[in-house]
Amino acid sequence: MKLHEYQSKRLFAAHGVPIPKGEVAKTPEEARRIAEELGGAVIVKSQVLVGGRGKAGGIKLAQNPAEAEQLAGEILGLEIKGLPVRKVLLDEAADIKKEIYLGIVIDRANRRAVMMASSEGGVEIEEVARSNPDAIKKVTIDPFLGLRGFQTLELAKGIGLAIDQFRAFDRIAQGLYQSFLAYDASLAEINPLVVTGEGELLAVDGKMLIDDNALFRHPDLAEMRDVDEETSTEREAREAGLSYVQLDGEIGCMVNGAGLAMATMDIIKHFGGEPANFLDIGGGAKAERVATALRLILDDPNVKAVLFNIFGGITRCDEVARGILTAFEEVKPTVPLVTRLVGTNEEEGREILDQSDYHLITASTLAKAAQKAVAAAKGELSG
Numbered sequence: 504m505k506l507h508e509y510q511s512k513r514l515f516a517a518h519g520v521p522i523p524k525g526e527v528a529k530t531p532e533e534a535r536r537i538a539e540e541l542g543g544a545v546i547v548k549s550q551v552l553v554g555g556r557g558k559a560g561g562i563k564l565a566q567n568p569a570e571a572e573q574l575a576g577e578i579l580g581l582e583i584k585g586l587p588v589r590k591v592l593l594d595e596a597a598d599i600k601k602e603i604y605l606g607i608v609i610d611r612a613n614r615r616a617v618m619m620a621s622s623e624g625g626v627e628i629e630e631v632a633r634s635n636p637d638a639i640k641k642v643t644i645d646p647f648l649g650l651r652g653f654q655t656l657e658l659a660k661g662i663g664l665a666i667d668q669f670r671a672f673d674r675i676a677q678g679l680y681q682s683f684l685a686y687d688a689s690l691a692e693i694n695p696l697v698v699t700g701e702g703e704l705l706a707v708d709g710k711m712l713i714d715d716n717a718l719f720r721h722p723d724l725a726e727m728r729d730v731d732e733e734t735s736t737e738r739e740a741r742e743a744g745l746s747y748v749q750l751d752g753e754i755g756c757m758v759n760g761a762g763l764a765m766a767t768m769d770i771i772k773h774f775g776g777e778p779a780n781f782l783d784i785g786g787g788a789k790a791e792r793v794a795t796a797l798r799l800i801l802d803d804p805n806v807k808a809v810l811f812n813i814f815g816g817i818t819r820c821d822e823v824a825r826g827i828l829t830a831f832e833e834v835k836p837t838v839p840l841v842t843r844l845v846g847t848n849e850e851e852g853r854e855i856l857d858q859s860d861y862h863l864i865t866a867s868t869l870a871k872a873a874q875k876a877v878a879a880a881k882g883e884l885s886g
């Protein structure tokens with residue numbers, strides 16, 4: 504579960520991290536009132552669960568309450584990366600001299616939390632990792648010893664902070680780690696942590712990912728869940744009982760079983776293609792669910808070919824085939840379709856698919872199916 508910036512920052516603040524004074528508004532009028540209370544310039548920030556809000560026009564500086572009202576009105580009407588903006592955070596504008604990155608993630612290979620700091624704050628850490636990896640300093644946190652003072656000192660020196668900022672940096676780093684632990688987070692991040700004109704440190708952005716498996720331990724957090732966390736596609740998939748993750752490739756995959764879905768994606772890559780999605784239609788998939796799945800896949804304009812890889816066990820191939828035909832009535836595919844049906848009722852399944860007006864490319868093994876899908880996506884095999 505992702506937390507909003509304002510939620511993350513409040514949790515950090517509860518653990519001693521300094522944040523700007525601010526409040527959340529749902530309407531422009533409310534934004535104006537908050538700006539009046541804060542006094543002076545305020546920054547109006549869209550609260551959506553995606554990064555890069557600044558570039559998308561979702562963060563604006565207002566000099567006075569009237570401007571805050573106007574900008575809040577504009578931002579509240581935006582949709583950022585598919586998510587509608589329903590709330591804006593109004594923060595006292597900070598006097599920013601320098602932007603730092605500070606974050607904690609879990610290093611699964613080492614089974615440890617790792618704290619990372621960089622003097623290149625404000626930009627995404629993945630970008631820094633690509634362009635200037637030496638600018639990222641890391642310390643590994645021992646779960647029994649916790650985050651030690653010498654480690655935060657190492658980070659503070661590593662990113663070039665001044666000596667009189669070391670103590671404040673340590674307090675913030677410790678607060679971030681305590682928040683990370685207290686809420687079973689998989690990521691806790693302040694980007695940017697800024698150095699102000701007075702040389703103070705201030706967390707102007709915050710991000711937290713909470714391990715969904717630990718949510719039962721945090722009923723207070725479960726209430727923070729945002730209905731707009733998912734895109735409309737993801738929500739539709741979840742409501743239909745599908746595990747669906749959209750990716751950037753060109754081959755749409757419809758598979759039953761998470762393991763088979765992973766294997767299908769791997770083999771597509773092996774033969775030089777890129778999967779457009781991860782999709783597990785689940786066991787015993789009914790026609791209706793299959794139809795929803797196919798509609799979601801074909802809604803993606805990047806999809807150049809679709810691969811159906813169904814292994815019939817509890818799921819019956821004829822049921823899946825019926826779902827595919829139902830979906831064809833609704834969405835007319837314009838891309839080649841490759842099918843591999845094996846297992847329970849595969850004969851019946853194939854007979855059903857033969858009735859379709861669409862020419863389906865069939866394959867008997869996963870390797871052949873993947874090769875054909877890759878060729879079809881390149882236009883070297885037509886449906």
Ligand code: GDP
Pocket residue numbers: 546553554555556557558562594595596597598599602624625626694695707708709
């Ligand atoms: P993100 O783009 O979604 O990560 O949003 P951030 O909260 O990190 O804001 C993006 C950028 O806006 C920051 O890196 C800052 O450069 C700028 N920014 C954010 N808050 C303030 C502020 O209070 N004052 C000023 N001058 N700039 C800010």
Ligand code: MN
Pocket residue numbers: 625694695708
């Ligand atoms: Mn940020």
